[in-house]
Structure formats: structure tokens, C-alpha cells
Amino acid sequence: MVKDRSTGRRISRENEETAVETIDAPHLRIIDDALFQAVRSRKEAVGGKHAHTAPKNKRLLSGLLKCGARGGRLSIIGADRSGPRVSCSTWKESKSCSNSARDYVQKIERDVIDRLRIIFADTSVIDAYVEEYKAESKRIAAERRNSRGAKETALADVQARITRVIERVSRGTIADEDVLAILPGLKTERGRLKAELEADAPPTNIIELKPKAVEKFREDVAQIADIVNSPGAEPSIDLGRAFREVVSSVIVHPRQPGEKYQYEIKGWLSAIVGEELSAVLMVTEDR
16 A cells, blocks of 8 residues: 555555565465365366356356346246246346246247347448447547546646745745645645546547457357257357357347347447447347
8 A cells, every 4th residue: 555645545556576475385275285276177167267258057048138127137937838938037026127028038049149140141230330339439539638638737727836836935925824725735636637637548449340250250150050949959168158258148128928029139349349338129020
């Protein structure tokens, strides 16, 4: 912990590696080394640093389905002759959500995969996202430049006022109590403006499609489609992870029996273009 002289606040700073001391203390172990290594190897095999994208269940969309009314998760509630069904867990547990629809999860899987195959067969939809992203990036960059300019002007003004106070102190034309009343506030304001300027990340308008990543996901979706349409078949862990690196959630909108299924597929475009979240609205005929 270090103290910021301009604000008086304590700030945490990570030590340099050379300042860190490590000591082997085998007597403090609660499990033996063989078991520890076995567990670590297992964790790396099933997840590692990409554990958040690894499927936790056999179903492709497990954990990704969300209610379009209140945002609650959709969970399996049972099955009939047509297959397992899902419903809003918020409605099921507390009835605080009005969405009581029961949807067939296999139908949702097929529809989502079919829609993704269409999107990645013709990347014009993704191109439209990219163009929209560029336009929004330009707008945000302009706002940041205007905001940064105002902060820089304010910082220069505060610094000039501090300089004038110091000059008056050197000439002896200001009382000590006036200095104590004026200077701390000016230094605090200066520290705040500096911190905000340092925190402002430089905007970027550069975003490009990654053709190899698009082609890889297209191939993965084709494989998943074949698996989903094969009774009893399950996507591999690698395929499930690749799918979740692009698809972050599927929002299922409320509907009445007999009405069309409506979904909103949200995806991490960072896997193929940049670090933004976009969505595709899809409507399919009921079956």
C-alpha cells in the first residue's frame, strides 16, 4: 500500500516479482503432492483458463438459455414423448416472472444451430455488425476526445491556480490559514483530474474479421448440427467449448401455446472480430 500525496488516499500496488519471497513449507500441506498434482492436471484438462466456456452438462445450450421476460435461467422441468422441456426458473421458484411457457429444448437447439449455419454461410450479417461497430466506435471516440479536452483544460486551470497560490506564498502576500484553506482542495481536484485522464483508454476504430476463426466456427457449427440431429449423439468437450466462445446466451422470449418460438442469440464477437457483444433476433415457425 502506498499513499497518494495529492489526495492522501492509500492505493494498492502489486509488488515486483523480485520483491516477492517464496518459501517451501511441506509441513503445512493438508494433502500429499501426488493428489495435488492429479487434481491440478484434471482441472487443466476439463477447463483451465477457459473453464468459463466449458460446457458443464451434456446439453449444448445448458446454462446459456435465458428467459426473455425477466432474464432468469431456463431449466429442464421434465420430458414428454417429444423430448425434454425447459421453463423459466424464476417463474417456477417464486412466480415473480410471468413467463410460464414450456419450450422443447431440442427444438431450440436445432433452431439456434440452423440459424448460426445461415449466418456463417454468408458473413454479410457479421459485416453489418462490423460496420455498426465502427460507426459506434467513432461516436464514442468523438465523445471521449471532447471529454478529454475539457478535463485537460480544467487540469491546466487548476494547476495555474496552484501556481498562483505558491507564488503568493513566496512573496508573503497570503496568510498561512488561507493557504491551508485553498491549497488542499486544489491539489485534490488536480489529483482527481489526473486520475481520470490516466484512466481514459485510447479509443480505437480498428476492427477486422478473422477469416480463419470464421471458417473454424462454421465447420464447428456444421459438426454440431449433425450431432444435434443424430439421436443420442453428444458434442465433444472441444466442440462445446468452441461453441461457447462465440455464443454467450440464447434469450427465449415468452409465447403462448401454438405461437412461434422467438430467440435472441447473443454472441461474443471477440472470437471472430473484436471485443463487443452483439445479438441476432431470430423467429422460427412452431413445429
